[in-house]
Amino acid sequence: MEVPIGSLAKLWSFISFLPFFSLLLLLGILKAVVIGPIVAAIIFIGNSAVIIGLWPAHLLWTYYCVIKTRRFGLTLKMLVLVVLPVPLVLWPVLGVLGSLALGIGYGYFTPLIATFEAVGEHVADKLYHCFIDGCWSSIRGGCTVVSDFLDVCFHSYFSYMDDLSENIEDDEKPLDVELTKIPGCVLVCLLALPIDVPVISTLAVFKSPYMLLKGWQRLFHDLIGREGPFLETVCVPFAGLAIILWPIAVTGAVVTAFICSFFLGFYGGIIAYQEDSLKMGLAYIVSVISLFDEYTNDLLYLREGSCFPRLNYRKHQNHSATPETERKKLGEQYKVENDNLRLNVNRTKLAPQQSKTLKKAIQQLEPIQIWDWLFRSCELNGRILMSEGLIRLADIEECIIKGRCKKLSIRLPAWCILHCLLQSAKSDSHGLLISDGVELTDFNWPKDKVLEWLLGPLIIMKEQIKQLALEENEENYLRKLIMAYNNDKLEDWDESGFPSDDNVRRAQLQAILRRLQGIVASMTRIPGFRRRFNNLIKAFYLDSVNAGSSNQTGTKLKSRKSKDDDNNKRKARSNSLDISSSNREIV
Numbered sequence: 046m047e048v049p050i051g052s053l054a055k056l057w058s059f060i061s062f063l064p065f066f067s068l069l070l071l072l073g074i075l076k077a078v079v080i081g082p083i084v085a086a087i088i089f090i091g092n093s094a095v096i097i098g099l100w101p102a103h104l105l106w107t108y109y110c111v112i113k114t115r116r117f118g119l120t121l122k123m124l125v126l127v128v129l130p131v132p133l134v135l136w137p138v139l140g141v142l143g144s145l146a147l148g149i150g151y152g153y154f155t156p157l158i159a160t161f162e163a164v165g166e167h168v169a170d171k172l173y174h175c176f177i178d179g180c181w182s183s184i185r186g187g188c189t190v191v192s193d194f195l196d197v198c199f200h201s202y203f204s205y206m207d208d209l210s211e212n213i214e215d216d217e218k219p220l221d222v223e224l225t226k227i228p229g230c231v232l233v234c235l236l237a238l239p240i241d242v243p244v245i246s247t248l249a250v251f252k253s254p255y256m257l258l259k260g261w262q263r264l265f266h267d268l269i270g271r272e273g274p275f276l277e278t279v280c281v282p283f284a285g286l287a288i289i290l291w292p293i294a295v296t297g298a299v300v301t302a303f304i305c306s307f308f309l310g311f312y313g314g315i316i317a318y319q320e321d322s323l324k325m326g327l328a329y330i331v332s333v334i335s336l337f338d339e340y341t342n343d344l345l346y347l348r349e350g351s352c353f354p355r356l357n358y359r360k361h362q363n364h365s366a367t368p369e370t371e372r373k374k375l376g377e378q379y380k381v382e383n384d385n386l387r388l389n390v391n392r393t394k395l396a397p398q399q400s401k402t403l404k405k406a407i408q409q410l411e412p413i414q415i416w417d418w419l420f421r422s423c424e425l426n427g428r429i430l431m432s433e434g435l436i437r438l439a440d441i442e443e444c445i446i447k448g449r450c451k452k453l454s455i456r457l458p459a460w461c462i463l464h465c466l467l468q469s470a471k472s473d474s475h476g477l478l479i480s481d482g483v484e485l486t487d488f489n490w491p492k493d494k495v496l497e498w499l500l501g502p503l504i505i506m507k508e509q510i511k512q513l514a515l516e517e518n519e520e521n522y523l524r525k526l527i528m529a530y531n532n533d534k535l536e537d538w539d540e541s542g543f544p545s546d547d548n549v550r551r552a553q554l555q556a557i558l559r560r561l562q563g564i565v566a567s568m569t570r571i572p573g574f575r576r577r578f579n580n581l582i583k584a585f586y587l588d589s590v591n592a593g594s595s596n597q598t599g600t601k602l603k604s605r606k607s608k609d610d611d612n613n614k615r616k617a618r619s620n621s622l623d624i625s626s627s628n629r630e631i632v
Contacts, residue, residue, distance in 0.1 A: 084152030118221025237310030
């Protein structure tokens with residue numbers, strides 16, 4: 046479908062769009078009314094049962110781990126034990142209310158959005174999918190939400206607590222606080238509440254009408270002119286749905302600003318503690334208002350800067366850096382990033398056409414694509430490791446029956462990521478080479494904070510591997526070492542047969558493997574990871590059982606065939622004896 050050009054064409058496109066959008070909206074609302082209460086009840090009842098059922102265990106185990114841990118000093122431990130009842134008491138109340146809000150939002154908006162997605166350009170039989178999509182999938186999605194929430198409350202929580210209660214190294218110092226700094230921090234927090242919270246909330250409410258009108262103007266412009274994010278999906282009327290839901294987004298932004306104002310104000314106490322200065326904490330109380338005002342101005346394309354004063358709240362901050370020089374530096378950095386972006390687009394031969402946006406030209410990936418690649422790699426490489434004997438049937442049964450999946454859930458993904466790092470370092474890639482020849486770089490990786498924390502260190506590890514210039518036999522041994530050996534001490538590799546005897550080189554490689562396993566351990570705590578990995582392990586178990594049964598049937602067939610061959614040989618011998626005896630009688 047071509048983009049309309051000219052005023053009359055745009056007007057006719059807008060007029061013809063209205064009835065089509067109205068019918069889709071009515072159908073989506075009807076589906077949401079029918080399916081929404083069911084999904085909301087599943088999420089609300091399921092999550093509430095998990096929260097209330099596990100709350101006594103969370104209460105006792107949290108106190109036990111805090112008392113047992115050596116990562117906290119005595120003062121910090123006593124302070125945590127005194128403050129800990131507040132979040133533990135608020136958790137069931139806030140969790141149940143959050144489950145209710147999540148159930149209503151997911152239950153009503155998922156069928157509505159699925160109705161609009163059913164008329165996409167790449168969907169066949171659109172009429173059928175308009176009525177079917179968002180019904181059973183929303184119910185199944187609600188059950189998945191409860192399952193992932195159970196994994197977070199049970200698996201991820203106890204995993205964090207285990208890390209907290211582990212012994213620390215001899216050279217590691219426990220975290221502690223200085224009691225002399227606490228009164229100043231408390232004073233800054235008490236002063237920040239009546240100052241920052243009302244002012245930041247007022248700024249958010251004051252700018253919300255402009256955000257509403259500015260958003261509507263942009264959405265109508267994109268809808269009528271088929272520009273911006275709606276350029277690539279001309280047939281999908283998401284612009285109309287966004288126009289209707291935009292006031293809800295603005296209201297959510299105001300509520301979010303109000304909630305964040307408390308955390309922004311409390312951060313002044315951290316500033317006062319870090320700088321050991323009550324003056325710096327008070328300066329942050331004033332400066333955070335200017336920072337919030339300037340951030341919202343940039344977000345709404347208003348004038349640069351802020352009318353509120355911005356004081357220096359760091360002792361070692363560069364005093365000579367004025368706002369003008371900072372803007373010049375940011376402009377130069379922006380120019381360099383644009384030049385690198387052009388080089389990256391030219392290098393990957395993805396020059397944007399007129400009907401494509403720059404976002405599509407660089408093919409920015411989504412978080413689900415990264416997870417799909419990881420689990421697809423685990424599936425393929427897991428079968429290879431099973432054939433090589435590095436993954437045994439006993440390990441799979443232990444994971445399924447006893448629930449002890451720590452070995453497989455950490456070492457198998459770490460093996461796959463290590464293989465990716467080795468291939469990326471060998472090919473001299475700027476980022477990480479994942480499946481289907483896709484290169485994951487700073488420009489196209491998902492704009493997700495959790496993935497940025499995980500992917501950033503992987504880029505550094507890839508550069509470290511490139512500098513080590515590993516040989517092929519060393520790479521092969523590394524893949525075996527990460528599955529079958531510990532990587533804590535140099536002595537762990539003494540009987541491994543690693544080709545290099547350089548202790549410095551071994552220590553560097555062991556540090557990379559330990560850090561990689563730590564990153565994967567953090568991945569296992571993300572919602573959805575455990576569910577997908579358990580499904581993968583079940584598939585491995587079925588493959589192993591089927592392979593075992595096929596081997597048994599093969600051995601049985603071989604034994605039967607050997608028995609038949611023996612019987613045939615015996616019959617042939619007996620026949621030959623009968624013939625020879627008859628010949629003797631004739632003679």
